[in-house]
Amino acid sequence: MGDQKTLYVVVCAAGPASEVGTLVGLAQDGGWTVQVMATPAAVSFIDVEALQEQTGRPVRSQHRAPGDPRSPKANAIIIAPATFNTINKLATGIADNYVLDVVNEAIGLGVPTVILPFVNSAYTNRSPFKASVEKLRGERVPVLIGPDTFAPHSPGGGSNAVRTFPWNLSLEQTEKLL
């Protein structure tokens, strides 16, 4: 048990969020202890109770109250699904919620971090988004978007794309970074 590695699964408020238990299960099968973290906006997209049961850990979306136990340190982080909003904020160094605080610091510490976006092509066409992806890649943070990974869906085509969201790709990429 002592050498179990901890994976933070950071979930944002996008279509596939309700299925994040799939990634949790895959990671657990791969030997990870999983700590789920959610942006404030994502909390209403997920089944907090089911995820807490699945992981045996509280889902974190806010700073800890003094005296509450700390989360175990992350050996790796996956942000999936990652939104337009969170990707742009993270690339710019904005830390206006708990998970952004955690991930901004973790990237600076060199914790392997992988981003699997779920963003439509109208958003990915924006120059700020393109710049964000380049900035993050420049910090050795893989952003799994594009023809070789997961292509952005067409505006309005989100519900079909949810079904093909490649959770396993984020885990495979994480293993490569270790």
Ligand SMILES: Cc1cc2nc3c(=O)[nH]c(=O)nc-3n(C[C@H](O)[C@H](O)[C@H](O)COP(=O)(O)O)c2cc1C
């Ligand atoms: C039903 C619903 C679905 C959404 N789907 C997406 C999405 O697929 N991708 C995305 O980037 N934003 C999506 N959004 C918008 C984000 O939820 C919104 O930008 C929010 O501020 C993101 O917050 P977060 O990045 O802190 O999770 C959706 C919003 C709603 C209400």
